[in-house]
Amino acid sequence: MHSKQVKKIVIVGGGTAGWMAAAMLACRYSREDLAIQLVESDAIATVGVGEATVPGIIQLHQHLGIKESEFVSATNATFKLGIEFKNWSQLGATFFHPFAKYGAPIAGQAFFDCWLRLKQAGYTAKLDEFSLSIALAKANKFVQPDDNATNQLAMFGYAYHFDATLYAKFLRAYAEQRGVQRTEGLITQTYLQADGNIECVELASGEKIAGDLFFDCSGFRGLLIEEALQTGYQDWSHWLPCNKAVAVQTINEKPPTPYTRSTALAAGWQWTIPLQNRIGNGYVFCDRYISDDEAIATLTRNVEREMLTEPRVIGFNAGVRNKFWNKNCVAIGLASGFIEPLESTSISLIQTGVEKIMDAMPALEYSENTIASTNSLNQQEYERIRDFIVLHYKASAREDSAFWRDVREMDIPTTLQNKMSAYLKDATFLDYGQESFKDASWQTMYNGFNLYPQIPPSNVADLDVQQLMLVAEKMRAAIQAGVAHAPSHAEFLSTLADGKF
Numbered sequence: 093m094h095s096k097q098v099k100k101i102v103i104v105g106g107g108t109a110g111w112m113a114a115a116m117l118a119c120r121y122s123r124e125d126l127a128i129q130l131v132e133s134d135a136i137a138t139v140g141v142g143e144a145t146v147p148g149i150i151q152l153h154q155h156l157g158i159k160e161s162e163f164v165s166a167t168n169a170t171f172k173l174g175i176e177f178k179n180w181s182q183l184g185a186t187f188f189h190p191f192a193k194y195g196a197p198i199a200g201q202a203f204f205d206c207w208l209r210l211k212q213a214g215y216t217a218k219l220d221e222f223s224l225s226i227a228l229a230k231a232n233k234f235v236q237p238d239d240n241a242t243n244q245l246a247m248f249g250y251a252y253h254f255d256a257t258l259y260a261k262f263l264r265a266y267a268e269q270r271g272v273q274r275t276e277g278l279i280t281q282t283y284l285q286a287d288g289n290i291e292c293v294e295l296a297s298g299e300k301i302a303g304d305l306f307f308d309c310s311g312f313r314g315l316l317i318e319e320a321l322q323t324g325y326q327d328w329s330h331w332l333p334c335n336k337a338v339a340v341q342t343i344n345e346k347p348p349t350p351y352t353r354s355t356a357l358a359a360g361w362q363w364t365i366p367l368q369n370r371i372g373n374g375y376v377f378c379d380r381y382i383s384d385d386e387a388i389a390t391l392t393r394n395v396e397r398e399m400l401t402e403p404r405v406i407g408f409n410a411g412v413r414n415k416f417w418n419k420n421c422v423a424i425g426l427a428s429g430f431i432e433p434l435e436s437t438s439i440s441l442i443q444t445g446v447e448k449i450m451d452a453m454p455a456l457e458y459s460e461n462t463i464a465s466t467n468s469l470n471q472q473e474y475e476r477i478r479d480f481i482v483l484h485y486k487a488s489a490r491e492d493s494a495f496w497r498d499v500r501e502m503d504i505p506t507t508l509q510n511k512m513s514a515y516l517k518d519a520t521f522l523d524y525g526q527e528s529f530k531d532a533s534w535q536t537m538y539n540g541f542n543l544y545p546q547i548p549p550s551n552v553a554d555l556d557v558q559q560l561m562l563v564a565e566k567m568r569a570a571i572q573a574g575v576a577h578a579p580s581h582a583e584f585l586s587t588l589a590d591g592k593f
């Protein structure tokens with residue numbers, strides 16, 4: 093099949109997506125082989141939110157050769173061990189989603205299965221008590237995991253909270269040092285070739301910028317992928333009805349927590365994201381159940397602290413672009429689709445999106461087959477994340493507002509239905525491939541929402557309960573001892589700034 097050479101990539105947009113793409117491409121390809129030009133407009137602001145991440149970003153930074161202490165100081169970052177979910181399963185209930193597995197296998201069997209067996213036999217220790225990262229988070233402590241650890245109890249992942257604007261600036265410096273050319277200007281026109289591929293974009297100044305491959309990082313509007321190529325959008329709002337967020341920054345009166353907080357409210361949920369110098373807050377809501385003014389009033393009331401910015405309402409529509417890669421245009425970031433930020437997946441999708449393109453083009457050429465297989469992977473990845481997020485609503489037992497009653501009753505995707513049925517039957521975790529959230533994350537949710545299988549897993553049915561309990565208790569004690577030695581999150585941040593880590 094005829095393949096196309098890529099000698100120049102034009103990136104449209106200079107938000108988190110545009111500069112992440114620029115940095116990753118500049119690190120991967122030599123400037124002799126590939127020219128990269130990024131166009132952004134000072135007249136169009138970036139979305140300005142997007143401050144919580146998942147652990148993939150650690151590997152990304154290692155790959156880019158970014159020093160953690162420099163990044164943390166440049167972006168006012170804090171560390172993130174996971175997310176605390178308040179009032180999700182019911183009012184007053186809390187659970188924590190760590191970036192880690194629980195416990196360690198016992199007698200060769202998965203810890204979760206053993207714990208289910210113990211729970212069934214009357215053991216009262218909570219699943220949370222078998223996670224070092226949850227114990228650290230509860231104690232407001234942080235320490236990096238030991239990369240050489242052989243004890244599974246000491247293995248956990250972490251991520252960051254950071255200032256999105258500062259992050260884009262940080263990556264811009266990185267990318268420009270590696271040859272990325274930045275052009276400031278408002279794109280007013282996109283020209284297509286006769287075969288439907290993009291020929292060039294035109295700026296208000298009249299300058300035309302041509303390329304072989306275009307990355308549309310222009311945000312929700314999808315300047316190239318939608319406005320020029322009319323790719324179409326799969327609307328998932330019947331599964332994910334939240335369609336707006338109001339965001340506000342407040343002062344940080346207390347030491348930052350090493351985790352994000354997500355608090356379920358009457359018509360959605362509120363995020364609390366601690367940075368070193370301030371807190372990012374937002375209420376993600378569905379405007380069928382609450383007006384913008386009511387959402388602003390609720391958030392303003394809940395944050396309690398002095399506000400540093402005016403509350404700002406942002407609209408969105410859950411779903412994914414019909415094609416991630418259409419003709420010679422790839423959509424990255426908000427231009428490619430959006431799943432609400434409940435599990436901080438958008439920045440991760442930028443990373444995996446660019447990785448997919450680079451994996452598909454090791455020699456900087458592509459064919460129709462490359463496009464089709466990359467699109468299929470992207471669609472699957474989005475659907476898997478969608479299902480995981482939908483579970484957060486479907487599994488809730490809340491009945492105190494119309495919003496919660498409706499999401500409990502809604503139809504869910506068949507793929508999610510199958511996963512829930514397999515788990516509830518006998519603790520089987522289905523894996524459809526391209527799963528961003530592994531078994532431990534599903535265990536967190538099922539346990540957090542008090543969902544347990546009808547039949548205990550058969551692989552642990554014959555294990556001796558007393559023996560299991562002895563081993564489990566040793567794990568619990570080891571975790572508590574591990575936490576006792578860890579520094580507070582604030583101490584860790586200041587020691588990192590002093591260059592001692």
Ligand SMILES: Cc1cc2nc3c(=O)[nH]c(=O)nc-3n(C[C@H](O)[C@H](O)[C@H](O)COP(=O)(O)OP(=O)(O)OC[C@H]3O[C@@H](n4cnc5c(N)ncnc54)[C@H](O)[C@@H]3O)c2cc1C
Pocket residue numbers: 104105106107108109110131132133134135136137138139140141142143144145256277278279280309310311312315337339374406408424425426427433436437438439440
């Ligand atoms: C409420 C909310 C909360 C979120 N929270 C999180 C989170 O906690 N974690 C997470 O991972 N993600 C989160 N996200 C998603 C995250 O914000 C985005 O994935 C990320 O910021 C990438 O945005 P972007 O770069 O695609 O678009 P934008 O930030 O919108 O950037 C678009 C760029 O395109 C340029 N542009 C547009 N039109 C033109 C034009 N005509 N000419 C020239 N340039 C143009 C603009 O100047 C800008 O530089 C959140 C999103 C929302 C809406």
